[in-house]
Amino acid sequence: MxxxxxxxxxxxxxxxxxxxxxxxxxxxxxxxxxxxxxxxxxxxxxxxxxxxxxxxxxxxxxxxxPKYKFTEAVSFTIHCKTQAEVDKFWDALTEDGEESQCGWLKDKFGLSWQVIPECLGRLMGDPDPKRAGRVMQAMLQMKKMDIAALEAAHAQA
CATH class of the missing domain: 3.30.720.100 (Signal recognition particle alu RNA binding heterodimer, srp9/1)
Structure with a gap:
């Protein structure tokens, strides 16, 4: 148990x-x-x-x-291996819910979720601060995480 x-x-x-x-x-x-x-x-x-x-x-x-409501102070994170997984969870949980930034959303019940690609930690943790910074800047422009765009930002020369 x-x-x-x-x-x-x-x-x-x-x-x-x-x-x-x-x-x-x-x-x-x-x-x-x-x-x-x-x-x-x-x-x-x-x-x-x-x-x-x-x-x-x-x-x-x-x-x-109705006495208590969910807030963003508590959320559940979904770690996704592929863009198809990100899309599946994002689309299902934002239906009648609301999108936020950087992979955050509220479902139609008001519960907060983070739909995050597994590669994000590796890309943002790059020892090269310029590469990690580009990934951070790309992520800050997103609602739903876009793995190809994050990897492209990381790979820029």
């Missing part, structure tokens, strides 16, 4: 969010849905707690009502 499990507070959309997330990540599944009964406080039959796994990691979603 994992000692730490992310617990996400939703306003009535925990089951919808969990279903979206498990559809995007391999090795993911809904484990259990606990539903409100007649005593509430949510509508009878609606999801109260949704236990799910994303890429084998446990999560819990709670339909706790």
């Amino acid at each position: 994992n000692k730490i499990t992310p617990f996400l507070w939703f306003d009535g959309r925990a089951e919808e969010a969990a279903n979206l997330y498990v559809s995007l990540f391999e090795n993911s599944r809904i484990l259990h849905v606990s539903r409100y009964g007649d005593a509430g406080p949510g509508p009878a039959g609606s999801a109260m707690l949704v236990k799910f796994e994303l890429d084998g990691r446990p999560f819990i979603g709670l339909n706790g009502g």
